[in-house]
Amino acid sequence: MKADNPLISVCVPTYNYGRFIRDCIESVMAQTLTDWELIICDDCSTDNTAEIVAEYAKRDARIIYRCNEQRLGMNGNIKRAADSGRGEYLKILCSDDWLAPNCLEVFTTLMAANQEVVLATSAEILSDEAGEPLQVQFLFGEEMCVRTGEEMLDRMGAGEGFGGNSSFFIRSSAYRAVGGYDDRWRYAADYDLAARLCRIGNYLHTDEPLFYGRVQPESSSATDPATLVDVKDWFEIPHRIFQPRRFGNREWRRYQRLTASLTARYLVNCLLQEIRGRHSYARDLRGLLIQHGNFALGIPWLAVHIPMRISRYLIGTNKPISMDAPGSAGSPSALRRINSRAEVG
Numbered sequence: 001m002k003a004d005n006p007l008i009s010v011c012v013p014t015y016n017y018g019r020f021i022r023d024c025i026e027s028v029m030a031q032t033l034t035d036w037e038l039i040i041c042d043d044c045s046t047d048n049t050a051e052i053v054a055e056y057a058k059r060d061a062r063i064i065y066r067c068n069e070q071r072l073g074m075n076g077n078i079k080r081a082a083d084s085g086r087g088e089y090l091k092i093l094c095s096d097d098w099l100a101p102n103c104l105e106v107f108t109t110l111m112a113a114n115q116e117v118v119l120a121t122s123a124e125i126l127s128d129e130a131g132e133p134l135q136v137q138f139l140f141g142e143e144m145c146v147r148t149g150e151e152m153l154d155r156m157g158a159g160e161g162f163g164g165n166s167s168f169f170i171r172s173s174a175y176r177a178v179g180g181y182d183d184r185w186r187y188a189a190d191y192d193l194a195a196r197l198c199r200i201g202n203y204l205h206t207d208e209p210l211f212y213g214r215v216q217p218e219s220s221s222a223t224d225p226a227t228l229v230d231v232k233d234w235f236e237i238p239h240r241i242f243q244p245r246r247f248g249n250r251e252w253r254r255y256q257r258l259t260a261s262l263t264a265r266y267l268v269n270c271l272l273q274e275i276r277g278r279h280s281y282a283r284d285l286r287g288l289l290i291q292h293g294n295f296a297l298g299i300p301w302l303a304v305h306i307p308m309r310i311s312r313y314l315i316g317t318n319k320p321i322s323m324d325a326p327g328s329a330g331s332p333s334a335l336r337r338i339n340s341r342a343e344v345g
Contacts, residue, residue: 011039032101088171090168091104097214099211118206123210125211143205146202215304264304266293
């Protein structure tokens with residue numbers, strides 16, 4: 001990196017999120033580490049996003065606004081934002097989410113101490129649409145842990161994920177080495193990127209919650225299951241990642257285990273949707289299963305999946321492990337107070 005480049009590029013894709021983007025920008029401006037640039041890529045918003053960003057960009061030269069000439073879609077826009085980053089590290093942040101004040105400092109310290117790590121994530125403070133904390137989730141049960149890339153790919157084969165876009169803190173050289181985001185995916189480009197990064201380096205996670213994820217109807221994580229936008233990706237990404245795949249080898253075992261559990265889950269979902277009267281959804285899901293399902297192992301896996309699913313439902317552990325959220329120190333109103341004091345000083 002050139003000496004005049006920032007240490008961290010905070011990469012924010014946005015589309016018609018003017019009502020949320022102030023919180024996102026304010027959280028970056030309130031960071032305890034100040035060597036950053038904030039790149040906001042606007043996918044042709046028709047609301048007041050451009051005016052709001054311009055207001056902040058006039059006050060802080062580290063804020064860069066780019067508006068696409070034509071709509072790129074969610075994954076195309078996030079790719080453009082990340083590809084534009086000049087920093088040694090890339091912090092991905094969806095524009096309806098925001099950072100804890102120490103986010104960049106903590107991640108940078110951890111990555112500097114673990115040079116073999118290419119991707120770091122943290123726990124998330126899940127918040128409601130108004131920005132009030134609900135709970136902390138995506139916990140590993142350790143204050144900080146480093147996993148080898150191969151361990152994380154084993155975890156993927158067991159049906160576990162890597163965290164979502166707003167949790168990602170990426171070593172820029174590794175991002176470019178794997179070719180960055182693949183915008184051909186309709187939904188799970190973050191899942192694909194994390195898996196490819198784990199092919200070339202290690203993964204770090206901290207249970208310290210370093211970002212706030214907002215629950216709201218238009219969030220990319222609030223996918224309407226009836227659209228089936230995610231199902232195809234969950235099958236096709238492992239098909240590409242787990243290569244070379246020969247009978248009995250590690251990649252084969254990972255692929256078979258994951259696709260068997262996915263097939264069992266979606267077979268049960270088909271039945272449940274038929275019972276609920278959502279016949280069109282069930283029909284479309286059956287079509288995807290016929291195309292991608294691993295029936296040879298998925299049907300036997302039902303004997304494991306069904307009792308486990310019923311058990312989790314009955315004892316209330318069908319949701320991710322979570323704990324109570326902290327107070328409002330990182331809420332949007334608190335961040336605005338921090339920035340107001342900084343401007344006065």
